[in-house]
Amino acid sequence: MKRSLSFQAFRAVMLVLFAAFFALPLVAMLDFSTKVPATGERTWADWGLLVRDEALRQSIVTSLILAVLTAVVMVILLVPTMIWVRLRVPGASRLIEFLCLLPLAIPALVIVVGIKNVMAWVSYFVGDTPLALTLPYVILVLPFAYRSIDAALAAIDVRTLSEAARSLGASWLTVFARIVLPNIMTGVLSAATITVALVLGEFTFASLLNYLTMPVQLAAIYKVEARAAVAGALASILLVALLLLVLSYISRDRRTKKGSAA
Amino acid sequence: MTETARSGNGVAVELTDLTRVYGPVRALDGLTLHIAPGELVALLGPSGCGKTTALRILAGLDAATSGSVSVAGKDLTGVPASKRDMGMVFQAYSLFPHMTVLENVAFGLKMRGQDRSARNGRATEMLELVGLSEHGNRYAHQLSGGQQQRVALARALAVQPSVLLLDEPLSALDAKVRAQLRDEIRRVQLEVGITTLFVTHDQEEALAVADRVGVMNQGRLEQIAAPAELYDNPTTRFVAEFVGLNNKMPATVTDGSAVVLGTPVPVIEGSLASGAGLAMVRPESLILTTDSTAHTNASVVSVNFLGSISRVYLDMSDGERLMAQVASAVAIRLAPGDRVGVTVEPNPVLVIAG
Amino acid sequence: MAVDQPAVTTKAGTGRRFSVGPSLALLPFLAYVAVFLLVPTVTVVLGGFFEDGRFSLSNLRTLGSATVLHATWNSIVLSASTALIGATLGALLTYLILAGNPHGLLRRATVSVCGVLAQFGGVTLAFAWMVTVGPNGLLTVLLSDALGKDTFGGSGWLYDMPGLILVYTYFQIPLMVIVFVPAVEGLRPQWREAATNLGASTWRYWREVGVPVLTPPFLASALLLFANAFAAYATAAVLVSQGQPILPLMIRAALTSEVVLGQQNLAFALALEMVVVVTVVMLVYNWYLKRTARWLQ
Numbered sequence: 001m002k003r004s005l006s007f008q009a010f011r012a013v014m015l016v017l018f019a020a021f022f023a024l025p026l027v028a029m030l031d032f033s034t035k036v037p038a039t040g041e042r043t044w045a046d047w048g049l050l051v052r053d054e055a056l057r058q059s060i061v062t063s064l065i066l067a068v069l070t071a072v073v074m075v076i077l078l079v080p081t082m083i084w085v086r087l088r089v090p091g092a093s094r095l096i097e098f099l100c101l102l103p104l105a106i107p108a109l110v111i112v113v114g115i116k117n118v119m120a121w122v123s124y125f126v127g128d129t130p131l132a133l134t135l136p137y138v139i140l141v142l143p144f145a146y147r148s149i150d151a152a153l154a155a156i157d158v159r160t161l162s163e164a165a166r167s168l169g170a171s172w173l174t175v176f177a178r179i180v181l182p183n184i185m186t187g188v189l190s191a192a193t194i195t196v197a198l199v200l201g202e203f204t205f206a207s208l209l210n211y212l213t214m215p216v217q218l219a220a221i222y223k224v225e226a227r228a229a230v231a232g233a234l235a236s237i238l239l240v241a242l243l244l245l246v247l248s249y250i251s252r253d254r255r256t257k258k259g260s261a262a
Numbered sequence: 263m264t265e266t267a268r269s270g271n272g273v274a275v276e277l278t279d280l281t282r283v284y285g286p287v288r289a290l291d292g293l294t295l296h297i298a299p300g301e302l303v304a305l306l307g308p309s310g311c312g313k314t315t316a317l318r319i320l321a322g323l324d325a326a327t328s329g330s331v332s333v334a335g336k337d338l339t340g341v342p343a344s345k346r347d348m349g350m351v352f353q354a355y356s357l358f359p360h361m362t363v364l365e366n367v368a369f370g371l372k373m374r375g376q377d378r379s380a381r382n383g384r385a386t387e388m389l390e391l392v393g394l395s396e397h398g399n400r401y402a403h404q405l406s407g408g409q410q411q412r413v414a415l416a417r418a419l420a421v422q423p424s425v426l427l428l429d430e431p432l433s434a435l436d437a438k439v440r441a442q443l444r445d446e447i448r449r450v451q452l453e454v455g456i457t458t459l460f461v462t463h464d465q466e467e468a469l470a471v472a473d474r475v476g477v478m479n480q481g482r483l484e485q486i487a488a489p490a491e492l493y494d495n496p497t498t499r500f501v502a503e504f505v506g507l508n509n510k511m512p513a514t515v516t517d518g519s520a521v522v523l524g525t526p527v528p529v530i531e532g533s534l535a536s537g538a539g540l541a542m543v544r545p546e547s548l549i550l551t552t553d554s555t556a557h558t559n560a561s562v563v564s565v566n567f568l569g570s571i572s573r574v575y576l577d578m579s580d581g582e583r584l585m586a587q588v589a590s591a592v593a594i595r596l597a598p599g600d601r602v603g604v605t606v607e608p609n610p611v612l613v614i615a616g
Numbered sequence: 617m618a619v620d621q622p623a624v625t626t627k628a629g630t631g632r633r634f635s636v637g638p639s640l641a642l643l644p645f646l647a648y649v650a651v652f653l654l655v656p657t658v659t660v661v662l663g664g665f666f667e668d669g670r671f672s673l674s675n676l677r678t679l680g681s682a683t684v685l686h687a688t689w690n691s692i693v694l695s696a697s698t699a700l701i702g703a704t705l706g707a708l709l710t711y712l713i714l715a716g717n718p719h720g721l722l723r724r725a726t727v728s729v730c731g732v733l734a735q736f737g738g739v740t741l742a743f744a745w746m747v748t749v750g751p752n753g754l755l756t757v758l759l760s761d762a763l764g765k766d767t768f769g770g771s772g773w774l775y776d777m778p779g780l781i782l783v784y785t786y787f788q789i790p791l792m793v794i795v796f797v798p799a800v801e802g803l804r805p806q807w808r809e810a811a812t813n814l815g816a817s818t819w820r821y822w823r824e825v826g827v828p829v830l831t832p833p834f835l836a837s838a839l840l841l842f843a844n845a846f847a848a849y850a851t852a853a854v855l856v857s858q859g860q861p862i863l864p865l866m867i868r869a870a871l872t873s874e875v876v877l878g879q880q881n882l883a884f885a886l887a888l889e890m891v892v893v894v895t896v897v898m899l900v901y902n903w904y905l906k907r908t909a910r911w912l913q
Contacts, residue, residue, distance in 0.1 A: 011712050015722075018709055018789075022733060025744035025786070028754035032747035081645040088638035096642070099649050105898040106657055106891060107847030109864050113871065113887040114656030114663065139652045194735075203738035203850035208871060215739040219854050222743070230747055233740040241732050248728055323809055343812045350813040356806040360828050369824070370814035414810075421814065 026234070033231035046227035050235065056228065059217035062130050063236075066213060067199040070137040071192040074145050077138060079188060082149055083180050086158045087172075100146035103139055108204045111136065119209060130211040137205070141198050145191035152187020156180075186251045193247045197240040272300035272457040273334035273424045275320070280329035282315050282481075289315040290326070291481035302451055302458040303486075304472035306465055308504070312481040313461045314429055320459065321427055322346045333424055344373075349418030349456075350427040354434040356414055357402035363389070363413050364398035370421035381420075388416035391450060408439040415447060419454060426451065426458040432467060440464075444471055465505050469493065477501045495610065497532040502542045502612045509548070509584045511606075513541035513613055520613050522606050523559070533613040541611045545587035550574065550596075551603035558601040560584070565593050576604060660891065663884030675885035684866065688889065690777060691863040695845035698784040703838040705785075706792020707830070710800050713793070727797065733790035738850030745783045746855070750774055775856050783851060788841050795840055799833035832908035839901040843894050863890055 034042050051057055078100075085093050103111075115136060122132050161183070162175045170179070181188075206213040214232065222229040275297040282290040290312045297303045305313035318324040320331055322343030331338045338346060349370075357366050364385050371381035389395045392412040402410055411431055418426060431447065432440040448471040451458050462468050468475045469489040476486035477500070485492060485501045496502035513520040515536050520529050522541045533539075551558075560576040563583070572593035574586045584604065596602070667674050678684060713726045736744075748755050773779050803826065811821045849864040860866040863886060870883035 007715075011715060014708070014712055018705075018712075022729075022786070022790075024755065025741075025748045028748040029744050031754050037752070077645055077648060081642060084638070084641050089642065092639065092642060096645070099646075099653075102653065105843075105895055106653070107849070107864075107894055109847065109849040109867060110660055110887045110891050111653065111656045113867060113883050114659035115652070117659065118651060118655055136652050139649070142649075197732075197735050201735060201738055201740060201850075203853065207850075207853065208868070215850075218743075219739050230743050233743045237732070237736065237740050240735060244728055244732055248724070321813060323812070343809075344815050344817060346813075348813065350810065352806045352810060354806070355804050356810040358807060358810075358825050358829075360825075369811070369816075372824075373815035373820065417810075417814070 026237075029230050029234040033227045033234060035227075046225070047231045047235070049225060049228040050232055053225075053228070055212075056217055056221065056232070059212050059214045060232070062212065063200055063214035066131060066133055066137070067196040069131060069134045070141065070199050071195040073134055074138050074141055074195050075188060075192060078142070078145055078191075079149060079181070079184075080176070082146070082153060083158065083176055086153055087162050087175070087180075097146070097150075100142045102142075104143045108140055109208075111139065112205050112208050116209075130206070130213055133202075133205060133209070133211055133213070137195075137199050137202065140202065140205075141191075141195045144194045144198070148191040148194065149184060149187045152184035152190075153180075156183045189250060190247055193243050196243060200236050200240060272298075272455050274299050275425055275457055275459070276330075276332045277316065277320065278330045278332070280316060280319060280326050280331070282312070282319060282324065283327045288481050290319070290329075292329070293478075293481070293483055295476060295483065295486070297457055297459060299457055300455045301473045302448070302460060302471060304460040304462060304468035304475045305478055306462060306468040306475055306505075307478035308463060310480075311478040313463075313478050315481075316478075317427055317429055317459055317461045320425070321348055321350055347421070347423050348425045348427055349421065349423035351411065351414045351418050351429065351431045353430045354407070354410075357410055357417075359402050362399050362401060363394065363405070366402070366413060367417045367420050369417060374421065384420055385416070388420045389413075391419070391453070392416045392446070406439075407435045408443050411435065411443060412446065415450065419450070419456070424457070426456045428458065428460045430462055431460075433462070433464070440467070447471065469505075477504060479504075495530050496542070496612055497530070499612070499614050502614075507545050507585070507587075508542040509545060510540040511543050511582070511584070512538065513611075514538050515613050520611060522611065523604060525606050525608060527606060527608050528610045530610045530612045533611075534615055539613045539615050541613045543606055543611055544609075545573065545585050547607045547609050548584065548586035548588075549605045549607060550586055550588060550592065551605070552592075552595060552600070553603070556603045558603045560602055560604045562596050562598055562600045562602060564598055565596055567593070576602070578604070657891070660884050660887045663881055664886075664888040666884075667881050675881050676888075678882060679885055679889055683860075684863075684886070687860055687863045687866045690861050691846055694777065694780055694784065694862060695842045697781055698788045698845045699838045699841035701781075701785050702788025702792050702841050703796075703834060706789045706837075706841075707796055707800075707834055709789060710793050710796045714797065714800050727793070730790035730793040734787055734794055736787050736790075737848070739854050741783060741786060741851050742854035745774060745779070745786070749779075749782075775858075776861060779855060780852055780862070783855065784845050784848065787851075788845065791844060792837055792841060795837045796833065799830060799837070802833075803829065832904065836901055836904045836908070839897055839904070843897040843901070846897070847890065847894050 033046055034044060036043055049056060050060065081096065085096050119132065119136070122135060123129075126132055158180055161179055165175045165179045201215060202213070203215040203219070205211075206216045207219070214236065218229045218232045275295075277293055277295040280290050280293040281288070289310075293312065293316055295303070295316075305316060307313050315324060319326045322338070322341065333346075333348075357363075358369065361369070364382060367385035367388050368381040371384055376384075386395065386398065389398055392415055394409060394412055394416070397405065397409065397413075402413075405413065414431070428447070432443055435443065444467055447460075451471075460468070460471060469492070472489060474486055475489055475492050477484045477492065479500045484498045485496065487495070492501065493506055496505060502508060511522055513522045515529060515534050515538075517536075518529055519526045520533075520539075520541055521527075522543060527541075560578045563575040563577050565575075566573040567590060570590060571587055572590045574588060574593055574596060576584045576586060578584060586604065664675050665671055665673065679688075713723055716722055745753075747753050750756065774782075807825055807829075808821060811825050816824065847864075849868075852862060852865055853868060856865055860869045867883050867886045867890070870886060871880070
């Protein structure tokens with residue numbers, strides 16, 4: 001049905017207003033981080049601080065490693081479990097779903113308040129490294145990762161595929177690694193990307209447990225090196241946006257490939 | 263009492279030279295159709311033939327690129343869909359999910375400003391008409407597909423529209439429900455006497471319910487005629503192939519008569535004028551002779567039992583494959599490999615260029 | 617005919633019922649979740665009932681004190697207002713986005729952007745607004761240059777409730793879009809067409825069909841937004857360095873306090889309060905969602 005002209009105009013105006021609202025702070029961040037207040041000149045000097053400053057660089061590296069590590073642990077922990085549940089223990093699926101979505105109902109702040117003893121025990125084993133944050137971080141990303149992988153599993157009818165493969169003589173390992181996993185890659189990648197996005201911005205756990213990740217460091221230096229701090233924040237969100245862009249490109253690519261092969 | 267029963271106060275509908283173009287696609291190409299008062303015309307054709315486009319233009323949900331629509335002599339160009347006084351039944355999912363069945367049926371009356379008791383009374387009448395009077399307080403998701411469509415029909419008729427439009431109303435239903443509901447729709451339509459346009463891709467449906475069937479292809483009306491006429495005397499190749507099943511058999515035409523399997527049969531208008539061509543012969547027009555003394559020209563490949571009739575697949579001596587439809591009592595005596603004699607009944611056939 | 621062979625038995629647990637063998641493979645996952653999620657949660661829930669190692673209700677009583685009630689009230693106001701604003705504007709934005717070409721670029725781009733913006737939190741979001749409407753913010757400077765007087769800079773409003781409401785809205789709206797899109801997509805075009813055919817104008821369609829059908833998912837999404845805001849910590853933590861206007865910041869104070877020793881258990885009690893509120897809201901959300909899902913089959 002055709003939309004009236006007044007509606008089209010209204011829509012355009014509203015979308016522009018919304019776009020302005022969301023773009024404004026980002027523009028302000030770019031402006032702030034590249035401007036010398038005294039002269040109003042443009043400079044990228046403070047962006048350079050992100051690599052030149054020892055402590056800052058270290059915290060960025062820590063966050064990046066943490067992000068990748070969390071994604072890896074999440075995949076190792078969650079993907080086999082979810083596939084296993086679908087194939088061998090379907091009765092447990094509700095329990096697993098409940099546990100994975102539980103972190104949505106329990107605020108991160110609450111978890112961190114109660115996790116001190118557990119983390120003390122962990123650092124006893126692995127030392128006082130920020131990478132210990134990987135363990136609670138996996139819990140934080142569970143809901144998003146679960147949804148992503150679950151959707152991918154649901155879309156390919158895992159049971160039928162695995163039964164077909166088994167009837168042709170495949171072992172469970174083959175089914176897992178060569179039948180199921182390749183077909184849920186998009187879901188797994190999506191889960192990994194969300195994980196990275198979440199970890200790069202995570203502040204609650206890191207700050208209250210006193211680990212120097214990038215967000216914590218940025219917040220700490222704001223009073224001293226405001227422009228560098230803002231630059232770091234903007235850089236992290238741009239990185240996340242880039243990751244999501246690449247992901248959407250990959251998943252669209254796979255979708256069209258599947259479609260044409262059908 | 264309902265004042266619409268058998269009132270015969272339907273109106274005439276005219277579609278004149280309707281064309282609808284989307285970029286390079288001509289969804290409708292000069293469609294002209296006249297529907298007499300109280301008549302049920304079915305538009306039949308494959309998907310993309312333009313039948314639904316024509317219906318939606320009539321309803322006002324789409325606009326024609328050129329051509330006009332008039333109802334009861336009044337031109338409807340420029341009249342918005344909400345003011346066209348037509349009832350429409352969609353293929354599926356059209357009942358409002360948050361309203362009860364009764365509220366759904368009463369909706370059009372509410373739009374026309376009737377007060378609650380008046381519209382609920384009328385809605386109840388309509389539910390009786392379609393046989394769902396005990397379901398007034400239920401919700402759409404609690405009803406079966408067939409029941410939902412009956413409610414949709416009641417809702418469309420509640421406002422006493424001048425025209426009833428049905429957009430593939432049975433396509434989303436199970437086979438058995440489809441047959442029951444189709445008869446139901448026809449019964450109600452006759453009782454109310456409303457001019458109706460019924461769009462479908464299922465020829466059995468079209469032939470069963472309509473006063474006239476219009477076969478459409480690529481935006482054009484190929485032929486419009488009463489069901490039996492359409493079936494027996496197709497005037498174009500498309501209609502002959504689309505409606506009913508056909509065997510294409512070699513035939514030679516001379517002087518308005520074709521010789522098929524040794525039998526001369528009259529040719530239908532629109533056939534090849536002379537020379538060799540293909541005759542379109544219905545499976546039920548083939549006669550099988552199992553008498554062992556007679557001349558045989560075919561052997562049985564397989565027999566498909568379909569209930570009261572069976573389909574017998576035959577290999578002819580000249581290598582052609584034919585399909586005959588016979589009573590199961592006859593077919594039951596045949597086995598693959600049997601030799602039979604095949605001839606045709608002397609019904610008129612359409613002969614097309616080979 | 618083949619001789620009847622005894623059925624080949626495979627490893628235990630290929631049936632559909634519960635059997636021990638395959639379930640063991642789930643232990644690593646279950647253990648992990650138990651240690652890093654359930655243990656901390658139980659610690660918090662129980663911890664509020666203890667003081668100095670002994671069972672005590674003193675911490676729970678503190679929840680009724682003026683300062684805690686004030687912070688709780690502020691948290692509720694913050695969450696409710698940003699939930700309503702976010703839900704309303706988010707619903708509007710959702711409709712505007714979906715009103716266009718379903719396969720168009722705008723649609724896909726906006727939904728992806730919303731995915732990014734909903735993740736915006738903590739440090740990044742706080743900084744973003746500090747440099748926009750803070751004392752030397754872009755907008756502050758532009759407006760004071762244009763209007764000749766200082767509209768934003770002075771009062772430090774950004775670092776208190778009004779600021780929090782503005783900043784929270786920035787991630788509530790995209791979250792609403794993400795959650796509400798399925799509901800709006802569930803509005804079948806046939807309903808609009810049927811309503812029009814039966815004589816409804818655009819206004820009446822929305823009033824009789826559109827809005828009533830969308831209201832339950834709208835309210836459910838608003839509940840989700842409420843829980844999201846109530847539980848949020850990072851953004852407020854970076855924006856507000858002095859004072860504890862809302863509950864999460866009060867928890868921070870209790871955890872990091874050097875002034876009053878033994879505030880750990882108070883933190884547990886406050887966290888317990890937070891968990892109770894969020895859990896109740898999520899339960900209502902879940903129940904409401906299940907109830908209305910039936911309609912949009």
